[in-house]
Amino acid sequence: MHIPVMKNEVIEYLSPKANENFIDCTFGQGGHTKAILEKNGPNGKVLAIEADPELYKKFQNQESSFINNQLLERLVLVNDSYSNLREIVKENNFGPIHGILMDLGMSSWHLKESGKGFTFQKDEPLDMRYNPEANSLTACEIINSFSEDELCAVLKEYGEERFAREIAKKIIEKRKDKPIRTTLDLVEVIWLAMPRWYKSGKIHPATKTFQALRIKVNEEIQGLKQGLIKAVDVLEKHGRIVVISFHSLEDREIKQFFKRGAQINILEVLTKKPIIASEEEVKNNPRARSAKLRAVKKIV
Numbered sequence: 001m002h003i004p005v006m007k008n009e010v011i012e013y014l015s016p017k018a019n020e021n022f023i024d025c026t027f028g029q030g031g032h033t034k035a036i037l038e039k040n041g042p043n044g045k046v047l048a049i050e051a052d053p054e055l056y057k058k059f060q061n062q063e064s065s066f067i068n069n070q071l072l073e074r075l076v077l078v079n080d081s082y083s084n085l086r087e088i089v090k091e092n093n094f095g096p097i098h099g100i101l102m103d104l105g106m107s108s109w110h111l112k113e114s115g116k117g118f119t120f121q122k123d124e125p126l127d128m129r130y131n132p133e134a135n136s137l138t139a140c141e142i143i144n145s146f147s148e149d150e151l152c153a154v155l156k157e158y159g160e161e162r163f164a165r166e167i168a169k170k171i172i173e174k175r176k177d178k179p180i181r182t183t184l185d186l187v188e189v190i191w192l193a194m195p196r197w198y199k200s201g202k203i204h205p206a207t208k209t210f211q212a213l214r215i216k217v218n219e220e221i222q223g224l225k226q227g228l229i230k231a232v233d234v235l236e237k238h239g240r241i242v243v244i245s246f247h248s249l250e251d252r253e254i255k256q257f258f259k260r261g262a263q264i265n266i267l268e269v270l271t272k273k274p275i276i277a278s279e280e281e282v283k284n285n286p287r288a289r290s291a292k293l294r295a296v297k298k299i300v
Contacts, residue, residue: 003285004031005105005244006293009275013242013295016040020098023089023234024048025082025227028107030059030067036101037071047076047094049085051130051218055109081131083223085230100231102243104224104250105287106214118214120206123184128217139213143180148172158221158249159212167193167209183210211247221249228257232266235298240270242295251292258296270295 004010010032016022016039024033027048036046050056056079067075080088082102089095111119116127117139126140142154148168155164170193171180180186187206194205215221231241245251251274261267274292282289 003108003287004028004035005103005285005288005291006275006277006281007032007035009277009293010101010103010242010244011035011039013270013275013293014099014101014240016044016099019043021045021047021094021096022099022101023085023094023097023231025085025100025102025231026050026104027059027077028055028103029109032101032103033075034067034071036099037067037074041070041074043074045074045076045094047078047089047092047097049078049080049082049088051079051081052107052110052114053079053131053133054114055107058109081134081223083226083230085227086233089234095234096236097234097239098236099240099242100235102224102227102231102241104220104244105246105291108287117183118210120183120187120204120210123182125182126180126186126213128214130218135218137217139217140179140181142213142216143171143186144175154216155209155212157212158215159208160248161208161212163194163198169193186210215249221253224250224253225257228254232261232298237298237300239298240295241267241298242293244291244293246290246292251294254294258294261296266298266300267296268299270297 016036020040021044022036024046027033027050033046033048076092078088106118115124117124118128128139129135151168151171152164155161155167167190170189174189180189190206190209199205243254245254258267258269262269271294274294277288277291
């Protein structure tokens with residue numbers, strides 16, 4: 001069963017009231033959207049955005065099992081990227097908007113069912129695209145066509161991988177023999193590139209490389225920057241933005257954006273430090289371990 005991360009904290013900081021409208025920029029499997037719809041009735045709506053067309057269609061085919069019909073009537077679901085937030089709002093004539101949520105974590109569906117190579121725990125094709133219809137660049141193409149310097153740059157910038165150069169060199173070496181096409185092919189190469197002492201650490205040696213590839217393939221940092229700017233633009237005065245991030249790159253961007261907004265008196269920061277999941281939640285949902293929630297209120 002899908003468990004939305006930090007659901008109680010999201011509701012606390014979004015603070016949905018009766019008949020208010022909200023945007024869930026990262027619908028996933030609908031957990032946060034459902035929680036908001038349960039609070040903003042009888043006439044409040046949620047505009048939910050899902051980038052992955054397959055996950056979008058999955059909800060349409062099984063919608064009754066996620067959200068009951070009364071809530072469903074107040075849901076507007078679109079298949080698009082939240083980097084196009086302003087355009088999506090305009091196209092759907094949606095508003096006024098009292099709160100916006102971005103949960104930047106992958107859906108558990110992407111890891112367990114998508115077959116797109118997001119996890120190094122299964123042998124799957126190296127794809128990693130959320131929306132193949134909008135993006136032709138795959139992780140496989142990056143691994144097999146980028147130069148050593150380009151690979152190293154991707155791993156350093158998006159994975160903060162300390163062994164980026166060693167991994168890039170090993171990828172170049174191994175792909176001369178045969179293309180690196182699957183997740184386990186790549187894991188094997190990473191394993192060979194790592195020093196022995198690092199392999200017994202708490203973090204799997206492939207974690208940062210897979211993160212870097214996913215971010216690069218989907219242009220996630222650029223999309224986040226655009227999404228935050230547009231979120232402030234479409235939000236009503238006193239409306240709130242809540243963002244949940246899962247790694248330091250995202251959290252840094254969010255923190256800096258909110259800080260700049262506060263400095264020019266557009267935003268009020270509601271979370272001086274990021275909110276983290278409770279010990280009980282982490283115990284029940286290990287994916288929440290790295291989650292950090294930040295929230296702001298628009299004051300102009």
